[in-house]
Amino acid sequence: MSTPATPKVGFVSLGCPKALVDSERILTQLRMEGYEVVPTYQDADVVVVNTCGFIDSAKAESLEVIGEAIAENGKVIVTGCMGVEEGAIRSVHPSVLSVTGPQQYEQVLNAVHEVVPPNTAHNPLIDLVPPQGIKLTPRHYAYLKISEGCNHSCSFCIIPSMRGKLVSRPVGEVLGEAERLVKAGVKELLVISQDTSAYGVDLKYKTDFWNGQPVKTRMTELCEALSSMGVWVRLHYVYPYPHVDELIPLMAAGKLLPYLDIPFQHASPKVLKAMKRPAFEDKTLARIKSWREICPELTIRSTFIVGFPGETEEDFQYLLDWLTEAQLDRVGCFQYSPVEGATANLLDNHVPDEIKQDRWDRFMAHQQAISAARLQLKIGQELDVLIDEVDEQGAVARCYSDAPEIDGSVFIGSTEVKPGDKVRVRIVDADEYDLWADLI
Secondary structure, eight states, X not given: OOOOOOOEEEEEEOSOHHHHHHHHHHHHHHHHTTOEEESSTTTOSEEEEEEOOSSHHHHHHHHHHHHHHHHHTSOEEEEEGGGGOHHHHHHHXXXXXXXXXXXXXXXXXXXXXXXXXXXXXXXXXXXXXXXXXXXXXXXXXXXXXXXEOXXXXXXXXXXXXXXXXXXXXXXXXXXXXXXXXXXTTOOEEEEEOSOGGGTTGGGTTOEEEETTEEEEXXXXXXXXXXXXXXXXXXXXXXXXXXXXXXXXXXXXXXXXXXXXXXXXXXXXXHHHHHHTOSSOOTTHHHHHHHHHHHOTTOXXXXXXXXXXXXXXXXXXXXXXXXXXXXXXXXEEEEEOOOOTTOGGGGOSOOOOHHHHHHHHHHHXXXXXXXXXXXXXXXXXXXXXXEEEEEETTEEEEEOXXXXXXXXXXXXXXXXXXXXXXXXXXXXXXXXXXXXXXXXX
């Protein structure tokens, strides 16, 4: 009797770390059902594309990748944030087999089953998937998604309409997943959600249980529990609500990485009001100063939008002056672009493209000087770093102030280390973004 062929799935994951977590969940379930995940279009029986639909350039990239998958394979299932615009996808690519929105895991799996039925000879109780699931990140770090959706109504954003209101995962479930990841060799947990500071608000900070101990479904208690696992814990997308102050002593004590990713988006009160940004008050600079007094090595990363409708030269200058005061370490900047369905499109006084470009150039030059000066201060310091990759030139690593793929790197001229190693180095040089170091 011939053995049935193993069904094969190709997978392309676009967009943010939150989408990556969705991809990992779908892949884990497919592997549980006996599907093989293959790296080329040619080998796949069907291709799943997890799209991003946050801004127009991301939608364009999603449509381009869908087109490439159709050309190379022919059988394409679409899911993810752009999936909420099924008409827009089908008008460009009418041959896609199915279109679903974010977190619709069941529908994606059903669509795969229809094209390539699972192999009934597979026994999920015997054919093991690694207990931590299938990960798309290197094995030494992993994203830990703690909630889905968002309760804010920022005028430039359509995430709540795509992903819904805040839904927090029970804290016991999150901690159980974190524990499995650590047991599987993960050395760094990256905590993500649309609004990490709001974790548990929807559940009224309900008490749950982990290892027989009561834990509140709240950011501070979650972080305290994660800090007991002996790995790096890095926080992303943190809004500066008052209780963020409770985390700084944990960072100063070495329990959490001294790193906060806070999407400030702007500094001018007038622009922030037009953006409908939450949790902003003029005391932000004073709070940053007090955080650094408690934890001097704190790294703050942020993102900003220039050229928002109604932004004047005066507003922009206010932002540059604020950056000089704030001395942020890592900063990304976007030029405002209208997103279909966002209320900001209805605002008056849209900024011309050439002025947006000019402000973006000036912003980047201004912040680059700040970042470069802050990195110079690290020369001579001894730091722990995590090795990400090694080749014949040496190793690429990250220290506490570097999140994967968005921040800088630490370059070490040694090949005696391997990915996932945590080693101690001395910083010997720096430029605007990266550090160079010698092994100690």
